[in-house]
Amino acid sequence: MIIFGNTSYTKEQIKSGVATDLLSEYARGFEFCRDWLNGAQRFFMQTSGSTGRPKQIEVNRSQLISSVRATGRFFEVTEGWKLLCCLDVEKIAGKMMLIRAMEWEGEALVQLPTANPLKNVVEDAFDFVAMVPLQVEACLSEPGSSAVLNQVRNLIVGGAPLSASLRKKMQQLKGNVYQTYGMTETVSHIALANVKNPGPLIYQALPEVELRIDAGNKLAVKAPMTGNQWVQTQDVVDLISPYSFCWKGRADFIVNSGGVKIHPEEVSEAVSGLVQDCFPGRRYFVSGLPDNKLGQILVLVVEGNPIPEREKTFLEHARALLPRFSNPKRILFVSEFKMTQSGKIDQLQTLASWKN
Numbered sequence: 001m002i003i004f005g006n007t008s009y010t011k012e013q014i015k016s017g018v019a020t021d022l023l024s025e026y027a028r029g030f031e032f033c034r035d036w037l038n039g040a041q042r043f044f045m046q047t048s049g050s051t052g053r054p055k056q057i058e059v060n061r062s063q064l065i066s067s068v069r070a071t072g073r074f075f076e077v078t079e080g081w082k083l084l085c086c087l088d089v090e091k092i093a094g095k096m097m098l099i100r101a102m103e104w105e106g107e108a109l110v111q112l113p114t115a116n117p118l119k120n121v122v123e124d125a126f127d128f129v130a131m132v133p134l135q136v137e138a139c140l141s142e143p144g145s146s147a148v149l150n151q152v153r154n155l156i157v158g159g160a161p162l163s164a165s166l167r168k169k170m171q172q173l174k175g176n177v178y179q180t181y182g183m184t185e186t187v188s189h190i191a192l193a194n195v196k197n198p199g200p201l202i203y204q205a206l207p208e209v210e211l212r213i214d215a216g217n218k219l220a221v222k223a224p225m226t227g228n229q230w231v232q233t234q235d236v237v238d239l240i241s242p243y244s245f246c247w248k249g250r251a252d253f254i255v256n257s258g259g260v261k262i263h264p265e266e267v268s269e270a271v272s273g274l275v276q277d278c279f280p281g282r283r284y285f286v287s288g289l290p291d292n293k294l295g296q297i298l299v300l301v302v303e304g305n306p307i308p309e310r311e312k313t314f315l316e317h318a319r320a321l322l323p324r325f326s327n328p329k330r331i332l333f334v335s336e337f338k339m340t341q342s343g344k345i346d347q348l349q350t351l352a353s354w355k356n
Contacts, residue, residue, distance in 0.1 A: 002101060003109045004030060011037055011102065029089035029110055033098055045092050047184045059187055066224035067096065067187045068103045070206040074192065075154055075176075081106040081127035084152075086117030086135065093158065096188040097130055118145035126152045130180075132159040133166055140169050149173065156180050158189060160344060161247075161265055162201075163272040171196050179203075181247060183233070187225040191245070205243040213239050218251050236263065253347075255288030255296045260325040262298060264288065267326055271300070271318055278314040279307065283337055285347055286328060300328040301350065303337050 002009055004026035009018075015037040019030050035043075041061045071077075085097035085108050094113070101108030106127075111117045116138040117131070129152045131139075136157055139145040149155070150173055158180035162170070170177050177196060181203045182189035190209045193201035205211055209223040212230075219237045222230045234252050237245040249263030256262075264286035275284050283303045288296040300314070311331050318327040338349035 001107045045184050063187045063225045064099055068100050073207050077104050079105040083108040084126045084129040086111040088113045092184045092188050116145055118148045128154045130156045133162055137166055164269055165272055185231050186221055190221055200246050203245050255298055257296050257325045258294040262326050274317055278310040297329040299330045299332055301332045306333040
């Protein structure tokens with residue numbers, strides 16, 4: 001059974017296309033489920049566009065089923081699990097939640113992808129939920145939503161890295177909590193990292209997933225969900241074993257400052273607490289800007305209006321916290337961040353808007 005908003009539909013009703021009382025906001029999700037249950041073999045998925053131009057790729061049914069089965073094996077899923085789908089069903093993450101519910105013979109509640117999808121949810125016994133960090137943060141900030149989230153047995157979080165402060169909050173949840181690694185090209189996640197484990201996040205590959213790195217430590221993935229073809233990523237990792245790795249950052253985001261190669265993502269995590277102290281509640285990212293002397297310098301990009309006195313405080317504390325070349329040299333304030341269609345911060349467009 002799949003519940004779209006407040007209306008429940010059986011597989012038979014969805015398969016036959018009966019959509020009585022269905023709100024227009026849920027029509028695309030219903031249509032996707034109908035196509036799936038009627039045996040559609042090919043699907044077109046939109047990539048996120050977080051580091052370049054978004055594009056459509058074709059994915060076949062067997063790849064999607066392979067992903068669902070691998071996740072099911074990892075979590076030891078049994079028939080009847082209750083799922084919450086609160087991600088955009090136009091994107092791979094939302095579609096995969098729908099497929100999991102159908103293939104696992106479970107029950108899914110489909111909610112619109114709002115900042116706090118648990119705000120009006122009374123169900124307190126979800127077995128499997130997928131969110132982005134922004135949603136988790138919003139849920140944890142409200143007592144009612146936080147109580148529901150605390151009853152989730154298995155929570156997976158993806159789409160963006162976790163800040164150190166959010167990870168610490170998530171470690172207090174009762175259920176299992178995992179950060180995902182994957183992309184549209186790998187048909188959702190292919191590896192999971194236990195958020196509650198101490199130290200850096202270590203991603204464990206799902207069953208039947210092969211990993212390798214090139215000379216630049218960029219990860220490549222081969223699995224049934226990739227059609228058993230190697231998919232080369234731009235993600236730089238430390239490969240711990242043939243089946244596990246630590247994510248460092250994206251190769252196309254690396255900042256070369258005075259010959260020192262810096263992963264902005266690592267710096268972003270290191271200063272997350274300091275950012276929240278100086279600019280509470282604001283979104284931010286770390287990037288590079290051209291510099292005549294060093295080639296590039298590291299900068300902190302913060303959403304909102306400048307706060308000169310806090311800017312000075314941040315830069316002073318960052319210098320004490322980080323190695324010489326790894327501390328941001330400037331803070332750029334941008335009134336509003338540009339976003340991709342999938343809801344991620346579009347760093348390239350945001351920086352372009354600042355330059356203009």
